[in-house]
Amino acid sequence: MTDDALDQMAILAGALPFLKRYDDQIVVVKYGGHAMGEEETALRFGRDIALLEQVGVNPVVVHGGGPQINAMLKRLNVKSTFVQGLRVTDEEMLDVVEMVLAGPVNKQVASSITRAGALAVGISGKDGGLIQARKLTRTYRDPDSNIEKVLDLGFVGEPERVDPRVLQLLIGADIVPVVAPVGVGADGQTYNINADTVAGAIAGALNAERLLMLTDVRGVLGPDGQLIPEMTVAEVKAGIEAGWISGGMIPKVETCIYAVERGVKGAVIVDGRVPHAVLLELFTGQGAGTLIRP
8 A cells, every 4th residue: 555545544534533523514614705716726615615515514605705896896887985994885886796796606606516526506695585684884983073973884784684494405405505695684675795794694593513714814813923723702802802803803703703602613714725724624633723612
């Protein structure tokens, strides 16, 4: 037997305890960032998700698509308006967002998984009443008057309720659901929703074993700049209060906290730039980011 074959056997043997742990468990994976536009990276992600399904895990993928939306807005000569650093989604932009997220991006992600050998179906949060949304409200303090004002971001929403029945039907049929982060209000109004937020809400509604948040950073870094492999919810809240968890990391850890407080066993901010990051996180003892647990 060759050394390569022995190495492969050792890898399989080492993965066995993790395979048993996640057998028939739900794992929600948030997939997004610039890697979605790189064909080889997208195909590798599809193969990894297909492998999860084939070894008995029940993956659910929630994707973003910011770069693809920006590219389409540029092609259509639709200008973005920002308020306090947040993009306003007016009616014209909402049409573009839904077209891109629930159209080509959603189908490309589903196709990459299907090509790799698993059966994947792309849906949006509007299908089957999956995500009932409400308008997202944000406030800010005017620096001149010191008066707190409400930001009107247009048709930007947040999940109000998740009905997981359509996802459970797909999972029960051994189909990988691929969800575009678009929801619908009680009055039928469509809303654009942050993909991280949708992933956390879905993970909580499904009582998932794991929520994996693929991102473009290593994970949560401590005050010394070193990666923190594991944190409790209380430690994360203390880090935010102390100020060393800041900026764009705050909404990510808040999504993890939201999911964990609703029954998800653990949420992980994963460095999606690492090849096979999802498999490393689930099937080895090393991981590729920061695990947040109760």
